[in-house]
Amino acid sequence: MFDRVYPRHAPRWLSLLLDVAVVSLYLLLDARDLWFKLRWVGPRDAFMFSTVETKYLPGSDAAPLQPTTTFSYADQTSQRASGWSSFLEKCETLTPLTEENETHGFHHVVGRNCMVGAVRAAELLLTSSIRVDSMAWTACELLYKHRKPPICHSPLVSQFRERYNLLNEVAIEPSSVELTNPAAGNTLQEAYAVKPGTETEAELIGLLEIISKSSPISAAVCVEGFILKGPGKYTSTIYGCGSPSFYRSALIGVDIPMLAQLQRDKGWLTSNSISMMGMKFLKRENRRSIFTIRNPVSGHDVKRVLEHLSLANCSSSGALYTLMILIDITLGVLNIFSVVEIARFVLWPLWKPLVASEYQTSSAQMTKMGYAVEDYARVIQVAYLW
Structure with missing residues (x-):
């Protein structure tokens, strides 16, 4: 069963990781390009x-x-x-x-x-x-x-x-x-x-x-x-x-x-x-x-x-140079929004079931050993000061 499920889900994760890597790379390139234009060829002398x-x-x-x-x-x-x-x-x-x-x-x-x-x-x-x-x-x-x-x-x-x-x-x-x-x-x-x-x-x-x-x-x-x-x-x-x-x-x-x-x-x-x-x-x-x-x-x-x-x-x-800087800043903000959207709407929905599944598996194992999750909850809620 697991041999059949793993190949079906692996391409999805690989594609997702590739999207995240590409968007992160765009964000880093935008930051580097903006730094280059401001520091290396900006209005003030840098002698780089x-x-x-x-x-x-x-x-x-x-x-x-x-x-x-x-x-x-x-x-x-x-x-x-x-x-x-x-x-x-x-x-x-x-x-x-x-x-x-x-x-x-x-x-x-x-x-x-x-x-x-x-x-x-x-x-x-x-x-x-x-x-x-x-x-x-x-x-x-x-x-x-x-x-x-x-x-x-x-x-x-x-x-x-x-x-x-x-x-x-x-x-x-x-x-x-x-x-x-x-x-x-x-x-x-x-x-x-x-x-x-x-x-x-x-x-x-x-x-x-x-x-x-x-x-x-x-x-x-x-x-x-x-x-x-x-x-x-x-x-x-x-x-x-x-x-x-x-x-x-x-x-x-x-x-x-x-x-x-x-x-x-x-x-x-x-x-x-x-x-x-x-x-x-x-x-x-x-x-x-x-x-x-x-x-x-x-x-x-x-x-x-x-x-x-x-x-x-x-x-x-000049005005054209200022426009170039504003375009770079806009592209950087858009790439940040892309990273946030991928994390919110793609990564979290995929990560949440994994966390829930792991929680259920751990609860079942602890129950077999004679412990319950409620016992840990009561221990955690005990006050340090009486």
Whole structure:
């Protein structure tokens, strides 16, 4: 009898378990998808992705950058494809780190005997990962309102936040902000602005002058980098720009720590938008750079190794993004209702007879042994306190 009944009921239980597993899987996938959209590609920076680029630093026998134009003096007019060669105004030599499968393009250079403000650096590593408008916006942020040059009021700077869907808050560490005049009730921007009339302010204004006079401005090269002092990990502390239309460049940052605070998460800054049925999906990508310098690990490797770690962020916002989140939440709620309905209308009706059958079987066995269920009921109902 049992051999005939078991095969008849087994497929039903297997089908039921399969339904429960599928619905539970949908629920978990919805939760994971919602977490991914909110945490990994949400409106706030998360830097959940990373890329690593490994290169060899050039040796003493490497060929330095040779400009096509002979420069004789600063501000010499010379139209070029990019502003890389203008950094020779600040460095004695520039040696590019060639990219793989590229013979002419490069993003990294090593400069020797470079002037960074008033400091001379024996060796400097620069990478062209900063946008021109980002560099201009940062320099303008560090100036008082009445000290800003005209470029700070141009669309290049005034529309910077809207162009890249940036939040209104400035990503800086509160401990790094020093109020210049706390009693005057300064705003946050004025709290980290440089003092008027100082060499630091002159460096920022000079950088903005280079950007404003560059033509085309898209050919200007803006860089981030650090002073090489041996093996170890580095973050960007030096920033600057080189003009493609005249022989002039600027390298600053040694005396302006707030410059690195404002620029630390704006490498390779890009923005895209999609419009559908009047709703927009806004996407922004930006990166943070961490550099590691290693000495040669074997006798065959005579060159130092550069490991460039980029922490990538992908942020999304807009009405279409909000609609996607609401759809995911709705699907998750529907899947929860499905699990509850299966448990209430399918699992419980199947489980209840099994419980009742087991109860009856146990009662019959206890009765045969001379006990009754009522005896246990009376024992359970006895009070602990008389």
